[in-house]
Amino acid sequence: MKTNDKITFSRRNFIRTSALASGGLLIGFNFFNSCKEATVPPVDISKLDFKDFNAFIKIAENGYVTIFSPNPEIGQGVKTSMPMIIAEELDVPWDHVSVEQGALDTKNFQRQVAGGSQSIRFGWDALRQTGATAKQMLVNAAAAKWGVDASTCTASNGIIKNSNGEKLGYGDVVNEAAQLEVPENVTLKSPKDYKIIGKGAINVDIDKIITGKPLFGSDYVAEGMLIASVSRPPAFGQKLISFDETEAKSINGVKRIVQFGDKVAVLATNTWAAMKGKKALNVNWSSSNDLESSSQHNEELDAILNSKNLDLRREDGNIDKAFAEADQILERTYQSPFLPHNCMEPMNFYANVSEDKVHLVGPIQTPAGTARRVADLINRNPEEVHLEMTRMGGGFGRRLYGDFVLEAAEISNITKKPVKVVYSREDDMGAGIYRPAIKYRIKASIKSGEVTGYHLKEAAINSNMYGLIPNFFPAGAIANYKVETGNFQSKITTGAWRAPYTNFLAFAEQSFFDEIADAINKDPVQLRLDLLKNVKDGEDKSIEYSAKRMTDTIKLAAKKGNWGKTNGNTYQGFAAYYSHNTHVAEVVDITLNNGRPIIEKVTVAVDCGIVINPTGAKNQIEGGVIDGIGHAMYGDFSFKNGKPQDLNFGSYRLISMKDTPIVETHFVENDLSPTGLGEPGLPPAGGALANAIKAATGQILLKQPFIKSIKNRKTDLSV
Amino acid sequence: MANYSLKVNGKVYNITSDDDTPLLWVLRDEINLVGTKYGCGIGQCGTCTVHVNGVATRSCLLPASRLEGSEITTIEGLETDKLHPVQEAWKELDVPQCGYCQAGQIMTASSFLKQNPNPNKEEIRNAMNANLCRCASYNRIEKAVALAAKKMS
Ligand code: FES
Ligand code: FES
Numbered sequence: 001m002k003t004n005d006k007i008t009f010s011r012r013n014f015i016r017t018s019a020l021a022s023g024g025l026l027i028g029f030n031f032f033n034s035c036k037e038a039t040v041p042p043v044d045i046s047k048l049d050f051k052d053f054n055a056f057i058k059i060a061e062n063g064y065v066t067i068f069s070p071n072p073e074i075g076q077g078v079k080t081s082m083p084m085i086i087a088e089e090l091d092v093p094w095d096h097v098s099v100e101q102g103a104l105d106t107k108n109f110q111r112q113v114a115g116g117s118q119s120i121r122f123g124w125d126a127l128r129q130t131g132a133t134a135k136q137m138l139v140n141a142a143a144a145k146w147g148v149d150a151s152t153c154t155a156s157n158g159i160i161k162n163s164n165g166e167k168l169g170y171g172d173v174v175n176e177a178a179q180l181e182v183p184e185n186v187t188l189k190s191p192k193d194y195k196i197i198g199k200g201a202i203n204v205d206i207d208k209i210i211t212g213k214p215l216f217g218s219d220y221v222a223e224g225m226l227i228a229s230v231s232r233p234p235a236f237g238q239k240l241i242s243f244d245e246t247e248a249k250s251i252n253g254v255k256r257i258v259q260f261g262d263k264v265a266v267l268a269t270n271t272w273a274a275m276k277g278k279k280a281l282n283v284n285w286s287s288s289n290d291l292e293s294s295s296q297h298n299e300e301l302d303a304i305l306n307s308k309n310l311d312l313r314r315e316d317g318n319i320d321k322a323f324a325e326a327d328q329i330l331e332r333t334y335q336s337p338f339l340p341h342n343c344m345e346p347m348n349f350y351a352n353v354s355e356d357k358v359h360l361v362g363p364i365q366t367p368a369g370t371a372r373r374v375a376d377l378i379n380r381n382p383e384e385v386h387l388e389m390t391r392m393g394g395g396f397g398r399r400l401y402g403d404f405v406l407e408a409a410e411i412s413n414i415t416k417k418p419v420k421v422v423y424s425r426e427d428d429m430g431a432g433i434y435r436p437a438i439k440y441r442i443k444a445s446i447k448s449g450e451v452t453g454y455h456l457k458e459a460a461i462n463s464n465m466y467g468l469i470p471n472f473f474p475a476g477a478i479a480n481y482k483v484e485t486g487n488f489q490s491k492i493t494t495g496a497w498r499a500p501y502t503n504f505l506a507f508a509e510q511s512f513f514d515e516i517a518d519a520i521n522k523d524p525v526q527l528r529l530d531l532l533k534n535v536k537d538g539e540d541k542s543i544e545y546s547a548k549r550m551t552d553t554i555k556l557a558a559k560k561g562n563w564g565k566t567n568g569n570t571y572q573g574f575a576a577y578y579s580h581n582t583h584v585a586e587v588v589d590i591t592l593n594n595g596r597p598i599i600e601k602v603t604v605a606v607d608c609g610i611v612i613n614p615t616g617a618k619n620q621i622e623g624g625v626i627d628g629i630g631h632a633m634y635g636d637f638s639f640k641n642g643k644p645q646d647l648n649f650g651s652y653r654l655i656s657m658k659d660t661p662i663v664e665t666h667f668v669e670n671d672l673s674p675t676g677l678g679e680p681g682l683p684p685a686g687g688a689l690a691n692a693i694k695a696a697t698g699q700i701l702l703k704q705p706f707i708k709s710i711k712n713r714k715t716d717l718s719v
Numbered sequence: 720m721a722n723y724s725l726k727v728n729g730k731v732y733n734i735t736s737d738d739d740t741p742l743l744w745v746l747r748d749e750i751n752l753v754g755t756k757y758g759c760g761i762g763q764c765g766t767c768t769v770h771v772n773g774v775a776t777r778s779c780l781l782p783a784s785r786l787e788g789s790e791i792t793t794i795e796g797l798e799t800d801k802l803h804p805v806q807e808a809w810k811e812l813d814v815p816q817c818g819y820c821q822a823g824q825i826m827t828a829s830s831f832l833k834q835n836p837n838p839n840k841e842e843i844r845n846a847m848n849a850n851l852c853r854c855a856s857y858n859r860i861e862k863a864v865a866l867a868a869k870k871m872s
Contacts, residue, residue, distance in 0.1 A: 075815075075816040075817030076816070077816075202810060203815060206809075206815065207810070209815045209818035209821055209822075210809045210810060210815070210821060210825060211794065211797075211806065212752070212753070212754015212755070212794030212795045212822045213754065214753050214754075216819060218756070253737075270736075270740075270744060271744050271747065271748055272741065342853055344756075344758055344766060344819040344820050344851070344852070344854070345756070345817070345819045391817075392817060393756075393818070394816075394817045394819060394853050394854060395817075396853075425759040425764075615813045616813070619813060619816055619856065619859065620816070622855065623856060626855035626857060626858070630855065648759055648760075648761055648763065649758075649761070649763035649764050649851065650759075654851050656851060657847045657848045657860065657861060658844050658845070658848045660857040663858055
């Protein structure tokens with residue numbers, strides 16, 4: 001079992017300290033032991049170049065603490081929760097702490113992906129060590145000042161005390177602390193003594209957000225900057241043949257029009273002119289008649305499911321024997337469409353390619369890799385590329401891809417002007433990197449009331465479930481088990497979308513379990529608990545989840561959600577899933593209004609290890625669950641001759657408030673290392689909803705979005 | 720091109736823009752008030768919501784040149800020295816996730832509560848339904864509107 005493993009990292013020289021010219025102590029650290037022996041941190045905060053450290057703690061003479069975090073916010077709350085961990089071990093009152101966004105040095109930043117929910121898992125040990133080391137340094141300084149042994153002193157709430165009852169504030173000893181050696185072997189707090197972790201803190205950027213301060217990439221402005229609106233091939237696979245720029249050029253504010261590859265950029269002094277200019281371009285694209293359509297994908301995916309040449313991803317026991325000896329065999333095929341990410345803030349990025357450097361600013365989750373790709377693209381030394389991250393108006397996987405950064409860099413490289421590329425919603429939805437359309441076929445054998453065999457096949461566009469997913473539940477719980485995958489190579493670009501693969505796989509499997517439960521006449525929750533009894537944690541090291549943690553999570557959800565105890569018009573559905581190292585179980589309550597399902601409530605149980613910030617954690621789970629329900633219900637995206645059939649919210653339906661259930665979240669209490677929260681709430685939601693609809697109406701939903709197949713739907717639901 | 724004056728957050732600006740330039744882009748690009756966001760440009764998401772003469776209005780479709788004489792309020796001017804009760808409620812309940820849609824949500828909520836200071840759950844859901852939040856912070860938005868109503872009464 002991997003879940004409880006400590007993430008190991010070396011503490012060797014990951015912290016350096018320095019006195020500040022203005023008074024105070026500066027502690028530079030690197031989450032990921034990337035700093036070298038000879039590193040000397042900058043002495044002046046204004047000169048921080050983040051060369052060797054990617055994060056800093058400044059403790060001022062008044063005892064106030066500023067944490068400069070390189071990790072930008074994507075909406076998952078890490079900009080708040082990571083500093084909370086430092087402040088806890090440093091032992092300062094949370095209201096004495098402020099958090100600033102540090103610039104990012106891409107060259108030395110070791111972790112390639114920033115801002116995602118996994119960062120808390122990777123940072124947990126290093127952040128605690130950093131806080132505890134800083135505290136010990138202050139204690140040592142105070143002890144030296146008093147001439148007593150440091151072991152007789154204690155520190156709490158920003159105050160150091162000795163056994164004579166004397167006190168010093170952290171601020172009183174910062175200048176002395178800056179001269180001392182960095183202590184080794186510090187002791188970490190016991191979780192029972194936590195004062196900040198687990199107590200719920202408000203997002204550190206809250207005031208800026210609610211008063212409309214510039215925070216996002218789209219808000220970034222630079223002297224002389226032009227706005228670029230880019231015309232891209234409307235259909236995937238289409239090529240640019242020619243274009244006429246006469247009309248676009250006549251628009252007020254349009255300054256330049258440049259072609260790069262199969263794209264044309266209109267550069268203007270303001271956004272409206274750039275967008276209008278793009279619309280006015282007369283572009284002649286190659287024919288799209290023979291390009292891909294969703295109907296073709298459908299056939300290709302079926303062919304994969306029927307083929308004998310799939311890639312084997314996991315095999316336990318003898319599946320053929322299990323099927324040959326079965327009393328009963330169940331088989332279902334599940335289907336989901338492509339999905340765009342639709343971050344509320346459309347893609348955008350600023351680039352200024354000049355003689356001496358390449359300056360990039362905007363919302364991106366993969367700064368280091370993207371900076372390297374830019375250097376390659378425009379033939380520059382990677383050392384010259386400086387990338388600054390901004391807050392991101394949503395990510396959901398989309399901002400892992402730097403396609404829009406490359407566009408900005410290329411346009412700026414051609415024009416030698418500072419340029420901000422901005423996507424319209426149509427650009428964003430139409431030039432996406434989509435969740436791939438996927439089909440699953442699942443087959444189970446049943447003998448004497450037990451599930452004896454389980455065979456899952458995945459057919460997906462472009463690529464398949466990543467490495468460890470075949471080891472998720474029910475791997476290990478069913479003796480004869482097999483997972484196979486295959487894909488169809490498409491011109492349509494696909495990639496990670498919130499909880500990649502599991503976002504739909506969980507629906508397929510969790511709906512299927514409900515049917516198995518019906519077939520063997522067992523309560524669906526009991527079926528899962530019984531299957532988990534077959535798994536001994538730790539016995540098979542490849543198994544990714546913990547049977548114990550999953551069992552506890554399922555029981556908590558069933559209890560808090562009053563599983564099986566509803567009456568009247570309320571129907572329930574259940575699902576449980578492990579992903580991103582977190583175990584989640586959900587009970588969905590629905591009612592029927594003239595046969596139309598009204599999703600009333602979702603009760604969620606989560607085991608994500610220790611909960612750093614319950615306020616933020618619940619926000620993540622609420623968002624993930626509603627996102628999962630929204631896309632399972634309404635998310636529909638298809639292609640015709642290479643062209644996306646929806647480009648804006650007029651026809652593409654996102655869930656809105658009236659369709660939203662109340663989400664009630666409960667955490668399994670433990671002291672284990674914290675795990676991801678941004679994704680794992682989503683995967684079980686669609687399955688739990690489908691199971692609730694089945695309980696209410698008997699209808700078995702095999703395709704997303706449900707809205708297209710829900711019977712008796714009223715006109716107001718048929719979009 | 721049009722020359723006109725625009726009153727935003729109590730201040731008068733002289734603007735030169737195309738006749739059809741939507742208020743959203745005049746605010747963001749000309750006046751440098753970037754709190755109002757672009758989400759769809761077709762009136763379907765609500766991230767661009769501002770108040771025109773006190774009423775929540777989508778700024779992405781509304782030509783600014785037609786607004787001479789109107790009082791425009793953006794998120795930056797909703798309240799100056801302190802937080803508006805709606806903003807307070809948003810803070811207390813830690814509503815935002817990515818935060819991008821929230822200015823529009825707050826502008827819709829504050830205008831709604833002026834018209835209906837004592838809304839029930841159904842009315843809140845109806846009033847806020849057309850403001851999309853891709854992060855799905857809907858539960859908290861709903862609670863925050865109710866809390867703001869309480870604060871204002
Ligand atoms: S940007 Fe105006 S409603 Fe979406
Ligand atoms: S908070 Fe991200 S879109 Fe609403």
